[in-house]
């Protein structure tokens with residue numbers, strides 16, 4: 001069977017690594033191409049969009065895909081919709097691999113908002129030093145709140161995505177531990193943190209650090225995603241594939 005893994009996050013690469021070398025499967029990892037130097041993958045990899053749901057549906061048919069695993073980032077809403085539509089159109093099985101969201105715990109000072117413009121507004125009118133870890137493409141929303149001093153961390157250079165004065169741009173790629181996040185926040189005199197609710201361990205350090213330092217966090221909630229069978233870890237995805245394969249064999253599919 002040909003398995004298409006829609007990737008862009010650690011779990012997708014980890015899943016591809018666990019599937020690599022299996023003689024019963026052909027595996028392709030698909031990346032959007034947002035990062036200029038993605039980590040090499042142990043399975044054949046294609047890069048770039050498919051051309052919407054229609055393009056993806058064509059790709060599935062041309063490459064005789066039997067299973068799509070949507071292991072994209074929880075905030076990648078478009079590709080999730082396209083995957084659901086294309087799989088439905090071609091009768092291809094879809095499995096979503098989505099890490100669980102972070103939950104506020106004792107000591108956390110979160111303001112939860114539904115979208116990025118609300119996050120900018122939630123920072124309030126008084127100037128603050130704000131640690132922005134929302135991704136380069138989300139930065140323009142904060143131009144509406146130019147009174148703040150932004151410390152921005154992204155994987156790729158931010159270019160002119162945040163046209164306000166005094167931006168401190170840090171280019172770095174996680175994982176980031178709690179201690180190093182605390183040091184960074186202290187060094188820059190951070191007064192508030194803005195983040196997406198991405199979930200996962202690799203970037204949880206900033207949440208723990210903000211808690212320890214007593215800093216408020218503006219937490220942007222996840223977008224809606226289409227219904228699909230969903231697992232929360234690579235192990236669970238492998239177990240699901242095993243069980244699904246056995247069930248298909250019993251049905252003679």
Ligand code: NAP
Pocket residue numbers: 006007008009030031032034047048049050051052053055056071072073075076077078079080082134135196
């Ligand atoms: P998006 O808004 O859901 O997707 C935009 C378009 O990018 C899709 O319509 C598709 O183009 C293409 N695309 C997205 N993921 C793809 C994949 N794995 N393979 C091939 N094409 C893909 O996604 P996004 O928020 O821009 O994120 C882009 C990529 O970065 C995703 O793979 C995601 O996992 C990763 N990422 C996103 C975030 C985030 O916060 N959004 C954070 C970390 C990593 P076509 O319509 O032409 O097929």
